[in-house]
Amino acid sequence: MRLAYTAILSFSLFATSLSALAGNSTIDATTDTVLIVGDSLSSAHRMPETAGWVALLDRRLVAHSAHAPAIVNASRGGKTLADALTELPSLLAEHRPDVVLLELGGNDAILGAKGPEIRRDLARLVDLSRGAGAKVAVLGFAIPPAFDKDGSADLLRDAYAAVADEKDVALLPSLLAGISDQPSLLQDDGIHPNADAQSRVLENAWPTLKPLLLK
Incomplete structure (x- = not known):
């Protein structure tokens, strides 16, 4: 027995x-998944992908967490809000992200889009992301004076603020704060951060991203 x-x-x-x-x-x-939907500012423009701020973010998350989120970077040069609206549903279905980072709007404003149009499309991207169960943050872009066309800088800044307030999402007003006015940190086009500036881009984004990405 x-x-x-x-x-x-x-x-x-x-x-x-x-x-x-x-x-x-x-x-x-x-593994938590982070989807970044952005333009050339987040696509390692004219440099190796491993040198971009998104790759630096990935390495920092690995260093800070035993189970770091997986990062899906769906950014590319020239992407507009309309492009993102077309692409986002399939991205959400494929990757099922827990967090969506929207780094968009600069191309729209520079190309002449109006404030109501930018606010509408950005708000729709927020709604689509939340509808898929993701948290959302908006990473803004302050258009430098040399590229400010008919008040596009003010228009874009106001659109970001309006959507962040209306949708209650985290907002980083300027991903390139302290960079856009430093020629030594820019590529020869005068707008894109160079490789040396990528760590500064990450430092700008980190206070907004850390509460969302690290539990």
């Missing part, structure tokens, strides 16, 4: 251990 009890107890302990291991395996395999 005692042998039977010992055998049952041993099996029970073995099963419990297996269950615990399975639970830990599930937790380990569950």
Whole structure:
């Protein structure tokens, strides 16, 4: 009788251990996903992808977390809000992100889009992301004076603020604060940050991103 009890107890302990291991395996395999939908400012424009601020963010998250979020960077040069509206549904369905970072609007404003149009499209992107269960942050861009066309800088700044207030999302007003006015940190086009500036871009973004990305 005692042998039977010992055998049952041993099996029970073995099963419990297996269950615990399975639970830990599930937790380990569950990786939060961050989707970045941006333009050339987030696509490592004219430099190796590994030198861009998004790659630097990935390395920082790995250093700060045993189970760092996976980053999907869906940024590309020239992307507009309309482009993102076309692409976002499939991106959300494919990657099921927990966090969506929207770094858009600069191209729209420079190309002459009006404030109501920018606010409408940006708000729709926020709604689509939230509808898929993701938290959202907007990473803004302050258009430098040399590229300010018919008040586009003020128009874009006001659009970001309006959407952030209306939708109650985290907003970084200027991803390139302290960079856009420093020629030594810019590429020869006078607008895109160079490789040396990428760590500063990350430092600008980090206070906004850390509460969303690290638990």
